[in-house]
Each structure stands twice: as C-alpha cells, then as structure tokens.
Amino acid sequence: MIINHPLLGPRDAQEFTYLGDASLINRPDWQATDAQDQFYDYLYLRNNPAGLHRELWFHEIGDRSWLVVTRDTVTHEITKVEMASDVAKEPGRNQ
Amino acid sequence: MRYSGFRVIKEALTGHKGWTAAWRDPEPQTHYDIVIIGGGGHGLATAYYLAKKYTKKRIAVLEKGWIGGGNVGRNTTIIRSNYLLNGNEPFYELSLKLWEGLEQDLNYNAMVSQRGILNLFHSDPQRDAFVRRGNAMILNGADAELLSVAQIRDRYPFLDFENARFPIKGGLAQHRGGTVRHDAVAWGYARGADQHGVDIIQNCEVTGFRIENGRCKGVETTRGFIGASKVGCAVAGSSGRLMAKADMRLPIESHVLQAFVSEGLKPIIPGVITFGAGHFYCSQSDKGGLVFGGDLDGYNSYAQRGNLPTVEDVCESGMALIPALGRSRLLRMWGGIMDMSMDGSPIIDRTHIDGLYFNGGWCYGGFKATPASGLVFAHLLATDTPHEVATEFRFDRFRRGYMIDEKGMGAQPNLH
Known part of the structure; x- marks a missing residue:
C-alpha cells in the first residue's frame, strides 16, 4: 500500500505503524460523570466496518507525524489522507 | 452410513455404487428451535454437540457460501494446548482431549x-x-x-x-x-450433525435479525425469514459485519x-x-x-x-x-x-438481546479450539449457563477489568 502523505507525497506503508480507528483521537473527559462508561466504549468497542474506515497511521520511519487515512477495508484502496492534527483541531480543539 | 476399512473394500469390489452423500441438502423450514449462523468448524461443531449431547430440538446451520469455505479451510491446521492463563488453559486442554x-x-x-x-x-x-x-x-x-x-x-x-x-x-x-486435516474437520462435523438431524443449509446468507422487544425472533436470510427461539452466531472473521446488523459494537x-x-x-x-x-x-x-x-x-x-x-x-x-x-x-x-x-482471547457468551448468542473473537487461534468451542457453545445454547471451562470468555470482562491477556499487550488487537 502507498500512503499519500499530505506533506511528503506518496510513501510506502511500510514506513508507518498502525494504531486503529480514528475515533481514538477523541479521548473522553475523565471528569465526566459517566467517564467509566465512556472510557469502556473508547478503549474496547469498535465499529470495525467492512468498507470505508478512518484510521490512524504513524509515520515512524519518516517525519513522525500522525495521519488519518481513509481506506476501504475490503479493497485496501486509500481515498483520503489528512494530518491527524488537522482532524483533531476541526471540532475546535486547540491541540 | 458408517465408514470403515471393510466398507472401502466392499465398495471397491462393487464399483463404488453404494456411497451416498455425506449430508443432506434440505430446504430451510420456517422455524427452528435453534439456528446457528456460520457453517464453519465452530458452527458445525456446535450443531453436532447440541444434537448429540444436549437436545432433541430442531436445529439448523446457516452458511452463506459452502460449508468449510471460510477460516476452517484457510488456517495452518495446528492443534495444541500450550497456554498460560487459567481462563484459557483448561478450555484448550479440553479441546485437545476432544x-x-x-x-x-x-x-x-x-x-x-x-x-x-x-x-x-x-x-x-x-x-x-x-x-x-x-x-x-x-x-x-x-x-x-x-x-x-x-x-x-x-x-x-x-x-x-x-x-x-x-x-x-x-x-x-x-x-x-x-496437526489435523482442516477441511475434514468441517466435513466430519457436518456429516455427524446431519446424522443427528441437523439441517445444514448452504447458500443462505443472513441479512438481518428480527428483534422485537429486546428478543431475537429469527433471522432474515437470502432464502427468506427463518424463525428461531435461539440464534447462535459463529462467524469469526465476519463477526463485526454480522453483529452490526443487530446494532452491536464488539470489542473486536x-x-x-x-x-x-x-x-x-x-x-x-x-x-x-x-x-x-x-x-x-x-x-x-x-x-x-x-x-x-x-x-x-x-x-x-x-x-x-x-x-x-x-x-x-x-x-x-x-x-x-x-x-x-x-x-x-x-x-x-x-x-x-x-x-x-481486545485481549487476544475469545468470547462465548449471551448478548444483551434475549435469544441471541455469540461465539467469536478467536484471533488466530480458532482452529485448535474447534471441538471445545462447539461443545461449550452448545452447552451455553442449551442451558443458558457457560460451560465450566469457558466461564471467563464473557463480553463484560473488558468492562469489569478481567481481561485474559496472554501476551500482556492491552487493547491493541494487531499486537495479540
């Protein structure tokens, strides 16, 4: 697989390590009253779709940036690559 | 028909005209007492032990393709029981004995x-x-x-x-x-289950569950609705896809x-x-x-x-x-x-939906577990209580903090 890095261009997927579903960016608030339930969902449950999947890849042997890759889990086709920091900031977070 | 060396010689001398199909190809009925989704090793073994050991009820196995065409035909055929943790080892040792x-x-x-x-x-x-x-x-x-x-x-x-x-x-x-000849495991269980009256229905893909008031009433399939008092899912590999039809998110x-x-x-x-x-x-x-x-x-x-x-x-x-x-x-x-x-160990448990049971999360250790998985899942389906060697394979172990993490990798599935 080739991952088209937004800053570096097309890079071999071997340079990256895989973490998992992009929802892992949104860590729940540990002070929420239902934090225990939220963390159970966050840590253990997955949508695990057959089809388009947004997922976190780390450019370990490259610029060490985190990317959000949109990839089809049935065909392995990659349709979109974003910087994870941009994705994280979208809902209004400052980091 | 019983297979034996004598039978092979007899058939060889009479032109092999006496062999019959190893299992029937029945039309699905409108209602079964127990429906098992997935005609792989685990599903067929479950049906076999259910029919042989636990119940005389009407049982069907639904398979979307042909039996044994999934992971039971795609593994590396190894059997062993060399596990460390108490939640696992008695189960795998039972499997090896079987x-x-x-x-x-x-x-x-x-x-x-x-x-x-x-x-x-x-x-x-x-x-x-x-x-x-x-x-x-x-x-x-x-x-x-x-x-x-x-x-x-x-x-x-x-x-x-x-x-x-x-x-x-x-x-x-x-x-x-x-090692074991993996295809023969599927065929042997299919033949055994069929002889005990189980309907094995191939080319019958489950497209949805009929769930009313928190109770599973049956499954929608490509060959029509099939009612069932209990539905057991044994489709490891596709568990996420199947259970999404029941609006379930899995730790998988x-x-x-x-x-x-x-x-x-x-x-x-x-x-x-x-x-x-x-x-x-x-x-x-x-x-x-x-x-x-x-x-x-x-x-x-x-x-x-x-x-x-x-x-x-x-x-x-x-x-x-x-x-x-x-x-x-x-x-x-x-x-x-x-x-x-999420911990590298399987799940064999009831779901929060009455009448819907789950067997999956086998990681890459499913083949060796086939006989015990079938036996304990049959036990669960028949008695509604977990078998004594599978008491820890529960859905809620993640919430409660009782993971069975042989490798100590935590909730990082690709490392188990």
Missing part, C-alpha cells in the same frame, strides 16, 4: 496427527517465561517438557542454532500437539493474516516448530509442503489477501530459524480474516 477422540467419535478420518509442537526460546528471560508456562500447562493436566539444546539438535538438526542474534537456548515441547477488529505453503518436499520437519525471536511457525503437511505463517499484516481488513511487506517479514523470520527454507519455492499463499479481540 481432538484425540474426534475421529472415533465422528467416524470420520480427520487425519489427527499428534506429531508434537516445539516452542523455541532464545534468551534466559524467555526460558523463565516458558518454564512458567510449562508448569501452568502441567497444573492444568496438559503435557509439557523443557528440551535442552542437545535434545533439540538431535531431533531438529536443520535449525540455525548458532544464529548470531538469536541463538537457540532450548524449547518447550508439547508432544500431544500436532478484523485483521488479515497470511499463510504460506511451499512446494512438496521429502519429510524434513517433524512436528510443528515456532520461532521465539520473531513470529514464525512451520510444519510439514502430509503431502510434503512446508506450511508456515507469521504476523498479521497489522491493519483492519476484510480482504482475504495481504500485502508483500508481510511476506518478506515472514520469510526473513523463517530464514533466521531454518536456513534450508531458502532452497524451497513457495507454492501458494493466501489470507484469512481474523476476529482480533
């Missing part, structure tokens, strides 16, 4: 071959860990023996003992481990695992060997092909094929362990989809 009596029980030649499995270690800490594991196995009634380098040299002279980075320091052997990711077979060679490798310094295992099939595999590709996938970097990685590990491997040519390779659970 393998030992399987062919007589089923009256079917599944080519169960207890040629032994050897886990190599390459450092002192690893030896300590293996000693501990061996003791845990013995405490649970399994067999384990720590082999010295001299003993291993005697039996496996072709290993790279003096590898500069990973010299072999010894190994933990389980002599009762081995689907990953692709590749396996390899070389061209046929004369006998060289006795038993199963695993490399302790990388993820690589190898055995030799009865046809002579070297059967081997290694790590997952590492990313979510429902494609039954992987990518080349993993091929290279597996072959490098293989060369580090068995240099002679480089002289053989690869005949074929393939990928299978694994239910990778």
Whole structure:
C-alpha cells in the first residue's frame, strides 16, 4: 500500500505503524460523570466496518507525524489522507 | 452410513455404487428451535454437540457460501494446548482431549496427527517465561517438557542454532500437539450433525435479525425469514459485519493474516516448530509442503489477501530459524480474516438481546479450539449457563477489568 502523505507525497506503508480507528483521537473527559462508561466504549468497542474506515497511521520511519487515512477495508484502496492534527483541531480543539 | 476399512473394500469390489452423500441438502423450514449462523468448524461443531449431547430440538446451520469455505479451510491446521492463563488453559486442554477422540467419535478420518509442537526460546528471560508456562500447562493436566539444546539438535538438526542474534537456548515441547486435516474437520462435523438431524443449509446468507422487544425472533436470510427461539452466531472473521446488523459494537477488529505453503518436499520437519525471536511457525503437511505463517499484516481488513511487506517479514523470520527454507519455492499463499479481540482471547457468551448468542473473537487461534468451542457453545445454547471451562470468555470482562491477556499487550488487537 502507498500512503499519500499530505506533506511528503506518496510513501510506502511500510514506513508507518498502525494504531486503529480514528475515533481514538477523541479521548473522553475523565471528569465526566459517566467517564467509566465512556472510557469502556473508547478503549474496547469498535465499529470495525467492512468498507470505508478512518484510521490512524504513524509515520515512524519518516517525519513522525500522525495521519488519518481513509481506506476501504475490503479493497485496501486509500481515498483520503489528512494530518491527524488537522482532524483533531476541526471540532475546535486547540491541540 | 458408517465408514470403515471393510466398507472401502466392499465398495471397491462393487464399483463404488453404494456411497451416498455425506449430508443432506434440505430446504430451510420456517422455524427452528435453534439456528446457528456460520457453517464453519465452530458452527458445525456446535450443531453436532447440541444434537448429540444436549437436545432433541430442531436445529439448523446457516452458511452463506459452502460449508468449510471460510477460516476452517484457510488456517495452518495446528492443534495444541500450550497456554498460560487459567481462563484459557483448561478450555484448550479440553479441546485437545476432544481432538484425540474426534475421529472415533465422528467416524470420520480427520487425519489427527499428534506429531508434537516445539516452542523455541532464545534468551534466559524467555526460558523463565516458558518454564512458567510449562508448569501452568502441567497444573492444568496438559503435557509439557523443557528440551535442552542437545535434545533439540538431535531431533531438529536443520535449525540455525548458532544464529548470531538469536541463538537457540532450548524449547518447550508439547508432544500431544500436532496437526489435523482442516477441511475434514468441517466435513466430519457436518456429516455427524446431519446424522443427528441437523439441517445444514448452504447458500443462505443472513441479512438481518428480527428483534422485537429486546428478543431475537429469527433471522432474515437470502432464502427468506427463518424463525428461531435461539440464534447462535459463529462467524469469526465476519463477526463485526454480522453483529452490526443487530446494532452491536464488539470489542473486536478484523485483521488479515497470511499463510504460506511451499512446494512438496521429502519429510524434513517433524512436528510443528515456532520461532521465539520473531513470529514464525512451520510444519510439514502430509503431502510434503512446508506450511508456515507469521504476523498479521497489522491493519483492519476484510480482504482475504495481504500485502508483500508481510511476506518478506515472514520469510526473513523463517530464514533466521531454518536456513534450508531458502532452497524451497513457495507454492501458494493466501489470507484469512481474523476476529482480533481486545485481549487476544475469545468470547462465548449471551448478548444483551434475549435469544441471541455469540461465539467469536478467536484471533488466530480458532482452529485448535474447534471441538471445545462447539461443545461449550452448545452447552451455553442449551442451558443458558457457560460451560465450566469457558466461564471467563464473557463480553463484560473488558468492562469489569478481567481481561485474559496472554501476551500482556492491552487493547491493541494487531499486537495479540
């Protein structure tokens, strides 16, 4: 697989390590009253779709940036690559 | 029809006209007492033990393709019970005991071959860990023996003992481990279940569940609605896809695992060997092909094929362990989809929906578990209580903090 890095261009997927579903960016608030339930969902449950999947890849042997890759889990086709920091900031977070 | 040597001779002398189909091909009825989704090893074994041991009720197995066409036909056929944790080891030891009596029980030649499995270690800490594991196995009634380098040299002279980075320091052997002809397991269970009255319905894909007031009333399929008092799902690999139809999110990711077979060679490798310094295992099939595999590709996938970097990685590990491997040519390779659970252990449990039961999350250890998985899932379906060796394979263990994490990797499925 080739991952088209937004800053570096097309890079071999071997340079990256895989973490998992992009929802892992949104860590729940540990002070929420239902934090225990939220963390159970966050840590253990997955949508695990057959089809388009947004997922976190780390450019370990490259610029060490985190990317959000949109990839089809049935065909392995990659349709979109974003910087994870941009994705994280979208809902209004400052980091 | 009972199979026997006498029957083979008789049929040979009478032109093989007496053989009948090993199982029927029935039309689905409108209602069953128990419907099992998934005609693989686990689903068929569940139906077999349900019908044989637990209940006289009407049972059906629904399979979207042909039976045995999924993971039971795509694995590397190894059986063993060399686990450490109390939640796992009694279950896998029961499974190995069932393998030992399987062919007589089923009256079917599944080519169960207890040629032994050897886990190599390459450092002192690893030896300590293996000693501990061996003791845990013995405490649970399994067999384990720590082999010295001299003993291993005697039996496996072709290993790279003096590898500069990973010299072999010894190994933990389980002599009762081995291999089984995987397709025959599916066929044997299918035949056995059919003889006990189970309807095996192929080309019947489940497209949805009919759930009313928190109770599962049956399944929608490509061959119409099939009502059921209880529905058991045994579709490891596709669990995420199937249970999404019941609006369930699982502690499971689907990953692709590749396996390899070389061209046929004369006998060289006795038993199963695993490399302790990388993820690589190898055995030799009865046809002579070297059967081997290694790590997952590492990313979510429902494609039954992987990518080349993993091929290279597996072959490098293989060369580090068995240099002679480089002289053989690869005949074929393939990928299978694994239910990778959050702690590397399976789930056999009721769901929060009444009448809906789940069996999955087998990671890449599903094949060896087939008989015990079938037995304990049948027990659960028939009695609504977990079998005594499967009390820890529960959905809520993650919420409660009682993971069965053999490798201590945490909730990172691609590392288990």
